[in-house]
Amino acid sequence: MTRETDDSLQAYVASARKSQILDAATKVFAEKGFHRATIRDVARAAGVADGTIYNYFESKTALLLGLLDRLNATEQREVDFAQSAEMDVADFVRMYLNQRFKEVTATSLDVFHVLLSEVLVNQELRETYYRQIVAPTFAVAEQYAQHWASPETEQRIDPQLMLRAVAGMTLGVLVLRLMGDSLLQTRWDEVPDALAALILHGIKPAEGDDHATSSGTDQPA
Amino acid sequence: MTRETDDSLQAYVASARKSQILDAATKVFAEKGFHRATIRDVARAAGVADGTIYNYFESKTALLLGLLDRLNATEQREVDFAQSAEMDVADFVRMYLNQRFKEVTATSLDVFHVLLSEVLVNQELRETYYRQIVAPTFAVAEQYAQHWASPETEQRIDPQLMLRAVAGMTLGVLVLRLMGDSLLQTRWDEVPDALAALILHGIKPAEGDDHATSSGTDQPA
Amino acid sequence: MTRETDDSLQAYVASARKSQILDAATKVFAEKGFHRATIRDVARAAGVADGTIYNYFESKTALLLGLLDRLNATEQREVDFAQSAEMDVADFVRMYLNQRFKEVTATSLDVFHVLLSEVLVNQELRETYYRQIVAPTFAVAEQYAQHWASPETEQRIDPQLMLRAVAGMTLGVLVLRLMGDSLLQTRWDEVPDALAALILHGIKPAEGDDHATSSGTDQPA
Amino acid sequence: MTRETDDSLQAYVASARKSQILDAATKVFAEKGFHRATIRDVARAAGVADGTIYNYFESKTALLLGLLDRLNATEQREVDFAQSAEMDVADFVRMYLNQRFKEVTATSLDVFHVLLSEVLVNQELRETYYRQIVAPTFAVAEQYAQHWASPETEQRIDPQLMLRAVAGMTLGVLVLRLMGDSLLQTRWDEVPDALAALILHGIKPAEGDDHATSSGTDQPA
DNA sequence: AATGAATGAGTATTCATTCAT
């Protein structure tokens, strides 16, 4: 076995161990909250000794940043928008929301739960999170916004505010679910389409605006 | 001085003391977060001794519930909807959002900040909060929803999901602000109208207003 | 009971508690060494709870500095030299050493033991100790040295070095005792006079230098 | 290559490794103190892995004993006294002190610093140190003391106490230097002669030198 | 009721030591 092999093997083992610990941390932090969870809890959940955690993470807080990093590595926001160049707005919005929701749900709601609750409480994490996750998403989204903002027509809402509103809706629905809303829990799959519909058309009923007689066919199907 | 007078005086003093302590708690919790803040911090901020706090609140956690109670007492959700019986949907949505935002901003974002962050982490608080604040709002809103949901027209979105989406948008925008979004901070006053516009019409550009006769084909398919 | 009385009572109680804790710390640190001794050890020895110690001292290290402070307050080096203005050198040296030894032994060898061992290991303490204890002693001693340094006769040894030599002798004998020398332990009372004799006359036997025929009468008595 | 050769080679390598580790330990312990220094620090300084140290030393404490052993092996106290049979006392004292100081300074003050500070705190080490270093020195010195103690003349001081005083002076001056005395640091070279002068003649001024015929009155005033 | 000193359970972190490779 060459030294090179050794090194890469070690690197692999180390990264696997890191993952194992982060998985445990996610689980434990989500259950008890970051502060109430102890390093011992995480160690037990990961099946290692307390001290071992410190071979891989500087401190308890570093575990949170580790979660953030891993989340960051997973995300591929760019792609979404790139694919969308040729799509029509409605399709894009639906696709985008569906994808984001699938992502969130799969990557584990838990990670968001943990990060979100600490983000509200820990300034350093808040800044890192905003810089690494929120701001980039907004930046890319703003670029894309120009695809569906017909330049000749006046926007009803300032695009930047609109962006916050849309992002906020996604985030807020997630928070409502984390707060224990059971309807969202049971019907989570329907949420992205519902949001998409609201975003695209507002609360108007399918046919006929509440005051206008519209021949519009928003959704023929 | 009658005993009755004594009692009511005592009650008054006690309630004033409680308020004084809760004010201090709000300030301190908002600054340092619930866990990092100590009872001593709150006591100092309130200008009382540590032990005194325990004459008015069972435990540190009880302070949070105290904040919740006070918030609850302040809120007057019912009224809004009652007033709205005769309004047109658009006006109602605008009025409602404006009022809620004013409320939140005035009552102090701080209280929400504190409650929200703990709600995500503390099951007991989460349940109380949902039961006392979220659920009632939803219940009333659902009742009202029937005013603008023309029974004969098919809704595009399930009303309950729609409700979550709308509530989520408000909540989410708030969270984004708490997360440090500076645009929301500087343009907070414009947010309720922007949300109202989005809720009413979606992201469509200005032409095809809800009061205009639109031949609009939002999505030719 | 007036507020003033209250305050001074509290101050008295607090200072008594401090003393009680420092006594315990002295005992425990001397027995086990500063590092090996735990706060719990000190607390047990003082008959208080662990946390109580932190009501009076910032940290474990602050306990050491507390020992130093108390030592400092006790010492009255100035006086010795003042009294000596009229004494003859020999008498002074004897008196001085006897007094110092009595002091050290009474104030507790333990305190020196503890401070000395940490001084050798802790730079901050070392500097404080040197500044507060050693340097002042040297300064005063140098002033006094002019009483017995007959100006017209050439000194054999540089006075500053001599000072170090004498101080070193005292210190060194103390260290030897702390290192467990049993002879010094059993005959500790004779040590100051022995040192005085050595300091005054060197190792020469009572009469007649080993190689010189001296009619000298170093010490007629 | 015979097995014997193998063995001696191995022994050589092993002893070299031990030396390498002890050198590292000396350096690290002197810098950070025994307790604050970690095995990892020593290992890094020695360029080996943590575990390797345990192939050569039982425990962290054993490293100290290792330092002691090496010091012991280096010392050659006997010799000094042997050589001295024919010397005059004054010359011997001067030579002896000079040699000891050179030794200490060269062998590295660091080793003494480390050992001394631990000796004050660690009973086991204290006893070993006393038995291996201090006691033998005293024993030999006592033997020699009979060369210059003219049996017929009465000693002014008990020889054993005198011995402690002289040894203490050397030790004490060393400790003062370790405590940061800057004068001793800059004028370290002059110290042995100063001590010798004090030991031989006491603090008397130059007139009445040890070789001059003095009608000396130590202290006219 | 108010006080604040005393309490002691609770915890992040360190580090000597072991042992599989």
Next chain:
DNA sequence: GATGAATGAATACTCATTCAT
């Protein structure tokens, strides 16, 4: 022998809570 990852006991310090005054 050499390695260094894993171990887990050990410990300074914090802070919610109590209670004598």
